[in-house]
Amino acid sequence: MTNLLEYLRGTLTPNNMQWLGEHLIEYAKEESQLQPYTVEELLQMAETGRQQIAEGKYYTTEEVFQFCEEAEPQLKAV
Secondary structure (H helix, E strand, C coil): CHHHHHHHHHHCCHHHHHHHHHHHHHHHHHHCCCCCCCHHHHHHHHHHHHHHHHCCCCCCHHHHHHHHHHHHHHHHHC
């Protein structure tokens, strides 16, 4: 998380940081209303993830970084 924070500090304008912070706080308030997952649900999600990986349905780290780089101009425009 620290690396993400440092990355955002280095790439976002103060206005973008404020916008992101406000939206994250609002989202966290909404999410706090959710019920926790059961053990069975967590195990099923893990199994689904393993199946998706076996089927080749995943992104590499390099692909994720590329998506982030492509989205960066959009973030700065907010």
